[in-house]
Amino acid sequence: xxxxxxxxxxxxxRADQMTEEVRHALESARxxxxxxxxxxxxxPLERATRHASDNGDELERAGHALTLAxxxxxxxxxxxxxxxxxxxxxxxxxxxxxxxxxWRALDIAVLPGVTAMLAAAARLGAPLGHDFCALNLSDNLxxxxxxxxxxxxxxxxxxVIALYNPASRAxxxxxxxxxxxxxxxxxxxxxxxxxxxxGRADEALLVTTLEEADPARADMQTLILVxxxxxxxxxxxxxxxxxxxxxxxxxxx
Amino acid sequence: xxxxxxxxxxxxxRADQMTEEVRHALESARxxxxxxxxxxxxxPLERATRHASDNGDELERAGHALTLAxxxxxxxxxxxxxxxxxxxxxxxxxxxxxxxxxWRALDIAVLPGVTAMLAAAARLGAPLGHDFCALNLSDNLxxxxxxxxxxxxxxxxxxVIALYNPASRAxxxxxxxxxxxxxxxxxxxxxxxxxxxxGRADEALLVTTLEEADPARADMQTLILVxxxxxxxxxxxxxxxxxxxxxxxxxxx
Numbered sequence: 445x446x447x448x449x450x451x452x453x454x455x456x457x458r459a460d461q462m463t464e465e466v467r468h469a470l471e472s473a474r475x476x477x478x479x480x481x482x483x484x485x486x487x488p489l490e491r492a493t494r495h496a497s498d499n500g501d502e503l504e505r506a507g508h509a510l511t512l513a514x515x516x517x518x519x520x521x522x523x524x525x526x527x528x529x530x531x532x533x534x535x536x537x538x539x540x541x542x543x544x545x546x547w548r549a550l551d552i553a554v555l556p557g558v559t560a561m562l563a564a565a566a567r568l569g570a571p572l573g574h575d576f577c578a579l580n581l582s583d584n585l586x587x588x589x590x591x592x593x594x595x596x597x598x599x600x601x602x603x604v605i606a607l608y609n610p611a612s613r614a615x616x617x618x619x620x621x622x623x624x625x626x627x628x629x630x631x632x633x634x635x636x637x638x639x640x641x642x643g644r645a646d647e648a649l650l651v652t653t654l655e656e657a658d659p660a661r662a663d664m665q666t667l668i669l670v671x672x673x674x675x676x677x678x679x680x681x682x683x684x685x686x687x688x689x690x691x692x693x694x695x696x697x
Numbered sequence: 698x699x700x701x702x703x704x705x706x707x708x709x710x711r712a713d714q715m716t717e718e719v720r721h722a723l724e725s726a727r728x729x730x731x732x733x734x735x736x737x738x739x740x741p742l743e744r745a746t747r748h749a750s751d752n753g754d755e756l757e758r759a760g761h762a763l764t765l766a767x768x769x770x771x772x773x774x775x776x777x778x779x780x781x782x783x784x785x786x787x788x789x790x791x792x793x794x795x796x797x798x799x800w801r802a803l804d805i806a807v808l809p810g811v812t813a814m815l816a817a818a819a820r821l822g823a824p825l826g827h828d829f830c831a832l833n834l835s836d837n838l839x840x841x842x843x844x845x846x847x848x849x850x851x852x853x854x855x856x857v858i859a860l861y862n863p864a865s866r867a868x869x870x871x872x873x874x875x876x877x878x879x880x881x882x883x884x885x886x887x888x889x890x891x892x893x894x895x896g897r898a899d900e901a902l903l904v905t906t907l908e909e910a911d912p913a914r915a916d917m918q919t920l921i922l923v924x925x926x927x928x929x930x931x932x933x934x935x936x937x938x939x940x941x942x943x944x945x946x947x948x949x950x
Contacts, residue, residue, distance in 0.1 A: 460721065463811060464713040528818045534826025537941035541931050548933050554819035556811045558716060565781045566807035573787025575847060577830035577856055586946035594828060597854035601847045603830055678794050680801050688790035693839035
C-alpha cells in the first residue's frame with residue numbers, strides 16, 4: 445500500500461483563486477492536515493478526515509503528514525497562499541531530511557498556489573511590475589539584525605519590497621523599526637500599501653507613503669508592499685488609486 | 698454599454714495550474730488579447746474573438762485591449778504566469794496613465810496567477826522557503842549596470858534569487874556575466890537550478906552549483922533559481938534531489 449503527500453497552497457482567500465490542480469488534490473485526499481484557519485476556508489470534502497492544528501510547530505505538523513503518508517494514506521498538507529513561500533513546503537523537506545530514510549522514497553509533490561503578494565498586487569494594480577523581493581519580517585527563525593541588513597540592501601537595490609508577517613501580538617514594535625530603516629534609504633514619498641485579508645470578506649486596503657505609514661495599521665493578516673522611487677499612483681474618480689511600478693527603470697543621476 | 702478589462706495570468710503552463718477565477722474570466726470574455734504563444738495554450742473558447750500579437754510592444758497590446766473595453770467590449774488580456782510579475786499588468790497601467798482620461802473610469806481588474814518561480818520552486822522542493830527576490834535579467838528596459846548592482850546587493854542580502862528572462866537570442870552573454878557577479882558574492886557550491894517550461898511537455902529541470910552552472914543551458918523558456926549558502930539538497934533513490942531553503946537562518950560569524 446503506497447501513500448502520497450501533496451503539499452498544497454490554497455491561495456490567498458477567495459475560493460476561486462485556488463488552482464484546479466489543488467482543488468483536485470484536496471478532493472482526492474483521505475487526510476487533510478493544516479493550521480485550523482486554513483482548513484476552515486476549504487469547501488466541504490466528505491472523503492477526508494481533517495487534522496487541524498494550532499499555529500505552532502510546523503515541523504511537527506509536517507512530520508504528522510509524512511507519518512500518515514508513510515502508513516499508506518493519501519494526505520494533503522495545506523498552506524495559505526503558496527506552500528513554498530513562508531508556508532509548509534520548507535518544513536516538509538526539513539522533516540524529511542531529519543526523518544526516517546523511507547520518507548525520501550514517498551510519493552511527494554508540492555502544488556503551487558497564488559501567494560499573498562501576488563493577490564495584493566493585483567488588487568492594487570501592478571506594484572510588483574519591476575524587480576522585487578519578499579521578506580518575512582518575523583524574527584522567530586532568524587536574528588533581527590539579519591532582517592535589518594536585508595531591508596537596507598533591498599532598499600539600496602531599488603526592489604519593490606513585500607513584507608510578509610509584518611506584525612503579530614508578540615511583535616508590535618518591529619514594523620516601526622523596519623519602516624525607520626526603509627526611510628533612511630528611500631524617499632519619504634515612496635508609495636506604501638497595506639493589504640489585509642485580500643479577497644476575503646474583511647479585506648482592507650490602504651495606499652499611503654513611507655513618510656505617513658502607520659505601523660499600527662498592520663496585523664497578522666496584513667501584507668505590506670513598499671514601492672520604489674519609480675512606483676506611481678493613478679487617481680480614479682471612485683475608489684483607491686491604481687498603483688503600478690513601470691517596467692522601465694531610469695537610474696537617478 | 699459598459700465594457701470591461703480583465704488582466705489575467707494563466708499560470709506557468711499546465712492547464713490545471715490556472716485559477717478558477719481566471720478560467721471564468723476567459724469564458725466570459727468576448728475578446729481575448731495576448732501574445733500568440735499564450736493564446737495557443739488556452740482551451741477552446743467559442744464565445745471569444747482572439748487577438749494574437751507578436752512578442753513586441755506590450756504598451757501597444759495594452760492600448761488595443763483598453764480601446765476595445767472603452768468601446769463597450771468585454772476583454773481579457775492574457776499573460777503567462779502572473780500578469781503582475783514581468784507581465785502585462787504594468788503595461789496596462791502605463792497605457793492608462795498616458796491614455797484618454799475615460800480609460801480611468803473603465804471596469805478593470807487584475808486577476809492573479811501562479812508565476813513561473815512558484816511553479817519551478819514547487820517542482821524542485823522548496824528553494825524559495827526563505828527570503829527571496831525576483832530579478833528580470835533583460836536589459837531591454839533598464840541599464841545593465843542596474844542589473845549588476847542589484848545582483849550584487851541581492852547576493853549580499855542572502856536572498857534566494859529568481860532570474861526571469863535569463864537569456865534570449867539577442868542576449869547570449871549576459872547570463873555569463875550575471876553568474877560571474879554572483880560567484881564573487883556567494884559560495885561556489887551554492888545550489889543553482891535551471892527550470893525550463895515547467896509543467897509543459899518539454900519541461901527540463903537541472904540542479905547544479907554556482908561553480909558549474911553553464912549559461913548555455915538557459916533559453917527564453919528558462920527560469921533560474923540561485924540558492925543561498927543555507928539551501929540544501931536531499932538525494933533520492935530515483936530522480937532529481939529535492940532542494941529546499943530552511944526557514945531558520947543562522948548568520949555566519
